[in-house]
Amino acid sequence: MPLYGGFLYAAVGSYVCRAWHLLRLELDGYRPRTMAALAAAVYLNFFTHHWLPDARWVLAALLLAATTGTWVRYTVGDTHHRMPLALAFALIGFFLWIAENAATYAGAWSYPDQLDGWQPVSLAKFGAWSLLISVTFVVAARTRPRPA
Numbered sequence: 001m002p003l004y005g006g007f008l009y010a011a012v013g014s015y016v017c018r019a020w021h022l023l024r025l026e027l028d029g030y031r032p033r034t035m036a037a038l039a040a041a042v043y044l045n046f047f048t049h050h051w052l053p054d055a056r057w058v059l060a061a062l063l064l065a066a067t068t069g070t071w072v073r074y075t076v077g078d079t080h081h082r083m084p085l086a087l088a089f090a091l092i093g094f095f096l097w098i099a100e101n102a103a104t105y106a107g108a109w110s111y112p113d114q115l116d117g118w119q120p121v122s123l124a125k126f127g128a129w130s131l132l133i134s135v136t137f138v139v140a141a142r143t144r145p146r147p148a
Contacts, residue, residue, distance in 0.1 A: 039138035093130025
């Protein structure tokens with residue numbers, strides 16, 4: 001799993017950067033400092049939850065509060081759309097969870113609870129992906145090229 005995990009995380013980052021360009025993403029009401037602090041806390045929690053209390057629910061609530069009023073504007077073809085940033089995180093997390101289920105079903109890797117036969121990946125992974133995408137998004141938001 002670690003090798004696949006590295007490729008999977010890299011693919012997610014690549015997807016976010018590419019989608020930002022292709023969909024011409026723009027943000028309204030984005031709070032970069034608050035989001036950077038929360039993304040750092042989310043990232044840290046992924047490591048520390050093994051020996052410290054898991055703060056995922058608290059961090060999810062804080063992310064929801066921090067993204068209230070933040071809209072992602074994007075373009076598909078000639079049509080302009082917008083959605084709340086928190087919804088974007090949840091949707092991306094959901095589809096990553098679906099992809100993870102497809103990959104484990106196909107036998108790309110198995111989690112310990114799937115060794116005796118395939119079963120769906122824990123729904124907790126959906127939440128973890130939704131949190132992880134916030135980290136990826138914050139990095140992409142800071143490093144994306146700005147229009148001249």
